[in-house]
Structures are given as C-alpha cells and as structure tokens.
Amino acid sequence: MSPIAFAATACALIVASAIAGAFLRLKLPEHHLTGDSKDVIKLAIALIATMSALVLALLFASTRTSFERTSGYVSRMTADIVELDRLLQHYGPEAAPVRQSLRAEIGPLIDSIWRDDAIARGVNPDTNTAPEETALYLIQDLVPKTGLQRAIQTRALQVGADLTQTQLALFSQPSDSISNTFVIVLILWLMVIFAIFSMSSPPNPTLFVVLGICILSASGAIYLIMELGLPFGGLMQLSNEGLRSALR
Numbered sequence: 001m002s003p004i005a006f007a008a009t010a011c012a013l014i015v016a017s018a019i020a021g022a023f024l025r026l027k028l029p030e031h032h033l034t035g036d037s038k039d040v041i042k043l044a045i046a047l048i049a050t051m052s053a054l055v056l057a058l059l060f061a062s063t064r065t066s067f068e069r070t071s072g073y074v075s076r077m078t079a080d081i082v083e084l085d086r087l088l089q090h091y092g093p094e095a096a097p098v099r100q101s102l103r104a105e106i107g108p109l110i111d112s113i114w115r116d117d118a119i120a121r122g123v124n125p126d127t128n129t130a131p132e133e134t135a136l137y138l139i140q141d142l143v144p145k146t147g148l149q150r151a152i153q154t155r156a157l158q159v160g161a162d163l164t165q166t167q168l169a170l171f172s173q174p175s176d177s178i179s180n181t182f183v184i185v186l187i188l189w190l191m192v193i194f195a196i197f198s199m200s201s202p203p204n205p206t207l208f209v210v211l212g213i214c215i216l217s218a219s220g221a222i223y224l225i226m227e228l229g230l231p232f233g234g235l236m237q238l239s240n241e242g243l244r245s246a247l248r
Helices: 002-029 036-091 093-113 115-120 135-139 147-172 182-199 205-228
Strands: none
Touching: 002 115, 036 093, 036 115, 036 135, 036 147, 036 182, 036 205, 093 115, 093 135, 135 147, 182 205
8 A cells, every 4th residue: 555545544544533533422421521531531542642652753763764774775876886887997998898787787776676666667677687797797707907907806896795785785675664563553543542532522613623633644644654664666765866877
C-alpha cells in the first residue's frame, strides 16, 4: 500500500471512530461521563496519548535515521564513481575502455536502485543489465608500466571495492524500513483517543473543526513517516540526478 493510501485509510478509520464516539455519547447515561468517571477517562486518555506520542517519535526517528543513512550511501557511491573515473583518466589512454565500461554501468545501476522510476519509464530493472566485464574486473586486467600507474591501479581497485560494498549495502536494505505492527498499533490508539474526545463533549461545530484538524495532522504525520521509509520511491525519494550526472 502506498503512503498516501495508508494515510488516507488511517484518516478514515480515525474519523469513523470519532463519529462512533459521538453516537456513543448519546447512548450512555450522563453519570458515566461526569464526576469520578470523567477523571478516570481523562487519566486513561492521557496515558494512551503519551504512549502514542512516544511511538510516533520512535517511528519518525527510526525512519529519519534510515533515510539519512541511505542518502549517505548514495552520496558516497557518487563520490567513489567520480574519484574512480578521475583515477582512470590519470592512468592514461590504456584505461579508456575501463572508463567507457564505468559509464555504461551507471544507467543499469540507477534503474536497479530506483526501480519505480525505471518501471515508470517502461524499463524493466531486472533485464536492464550492465556489461558482463565490469569496470572493477577491467581495472584488474590493466598492466601498469610505471610506478605512477601501479599506484593509481592500486587506489582504483580500492575505490572500486568500496563502491561495490556500498552497492551491496544499498541492495541489502529492506524496501520498507517501517514496522507495520507499530503503525497499526499507533492507528488503533489514535482511534481510541479521538473516540473518547468526541464522546467527552456534546457535539458542536467547533468540536468537529478542532477534531478534524487534529485528525488531519495525525494522518499527515503517519504519511510523512511512511514516505521517509521509502527513500527510492514516493514524493520524498532521494534524487538520482547527482549519480546520473556524475560523469558528464
């Protein structure tokens, strides 16, 4: 389910619970909502609201950390590609085929990471493969003739290995870093909170407006968390323009 659909579903469920709370108020005897009962309800809602705030903060912190770590991987990979190309340029004309292979690998690499964008362009990321002879293997086949070329080859191999490790780190990450159980529990708690809110006061336009704003805010927070959990898809995805234009 997409983040916008997930947030819309959460919003609909919370609105339904608030409406149910308003109808429940009409059925309950008045003494159930006054006196000591009202104090206990307030304490119970404060407890659930506190737990909801903690879960919301934990989810946001977790997804934000994961998003920033993924962004760091992409930046590091872009820097490694630029450095590798410059090393091969300084190596000399013998490294020209390696540089061509490196450029040929960037497109399939981007499509394999930003799969949604590739599919939207009509490209199948599973069949859009890079050349069989990758730049890293071609670097190993270079035969340095001078000490400078030997040093450049050693550094290029190290950068290429780092680039491969970064790619593996990206591919090993789950496509969705958010625990659905946490989000579902959070939505259930929000449903209880807003049901009690609407049940605790007689229905009036001001109450509906305030509750509507709060429900939209809570749904918006869930949407932002879900978007941060998808760094390579959605409206808040990481840009691949830097990687795509690294060797232009």
